[in-house]
Amino acid sequence: MPKENRLPRILIVDDELAIRRFLCTALDTGEFSLHQAENGHTALAAAVATMPDVILLDLGLPDMDGVEVIRRIREWSQVPIIVLSVREREDDKVAALDAGADDYLTKPFGVAELVARIRAALRRALQQVPEPIFRSGDLEVDLARRRVTVDGSESQLTPTEYELLRLLVVHAGKVLTHSQILRQIWGVSHLEQPHVLRVNISNLRRKIEMDPSRPRHILTEPGVGYRLRSDGS
Structure with a gap:
């Protein structure tokens, strides 16, 4: 550090x-x-x-x-x-x-x-401990209150979608591989089920992206994993 x-x-x-x-x-x-x-x-x-x-x-x-x-x-x-x-x-x-x-x-x-x-x-x-509130563009995630807003409006996420977004927030700007995310969110029993991750990422994008087909927040690293964009990264 x-x-x-x-x-x-x-x-x-x-x-x-x-x-x-x-x-x-x-x-x-x-x-x-x-x-x-x-x-x-x-x-x-x-x-x-x-x-x-x-x-x-x-x-x-x-x-x-x-x-x-x-x-x-x-x-x-x-x-x-x-x-x-x-x-x-x-x-x-x-x-x-x-x-x-x-x-x-x-x-x-x-x-x-x-x-x-x-x-x-x-x-x-x-940031050994993430800031209580993560902001990037129109996305705001209040980790303490488990509250997600997009352009000022609250977005209702399922528990799994929130944990997935929270994991990306904690590692914002860093590429997380499919296996790293599957292990953290669903456990080792799901390491061979990448479709579970794809479905949840797709659902999450529909709730936090203005245009899910052209995501600005959750970026895909083809064949590797995902990265949450942070301001300046």
Whole structure:
């Protein structure tokens, strides 16, 4: 978690020097303190030595797979990890997110989007306990009162729909995989029943989206899961 008297530390892990230089140049705005690692073992050591606030991680490292790096870091730290990878296959994304990554961007990506994801990750890290009221656009969720309003009008959700929205709110800006959501809301017995999740997401969108066919709040990560948009993410 970043301290008030220092810049947030970003650890960039990529075996390609050109990529590390590009990211350092793109993020050299005075907003972050930047650190680098060129392989998995160096990344693990740097994660201990520098205690970064966000890790930007490539999966294709020369000494170990990035998913293994995520697993090892998750044994002792909950630092936000954003994967930056050329791997576009859905199973690669799911594997990284299930291992504990917080977000996944496919190369090439826009610098503005990357910075927005970093800022969202930093905000989540600062909120160990979610704010009582979540607001994003016309959506407001009062966690204390279990009250959901859209453009000022209260939306009546079923208990399951509310728990699903609450889970997304607690992890706003973060991609949650299908299996993560199914496990949290319905339990391990429903891990092989993704249609249950799809139906409930569809019902929830009809109640909180102005246009459910073009959702602005609950975003689909194709083949991977869902992400609740938070302001600035």
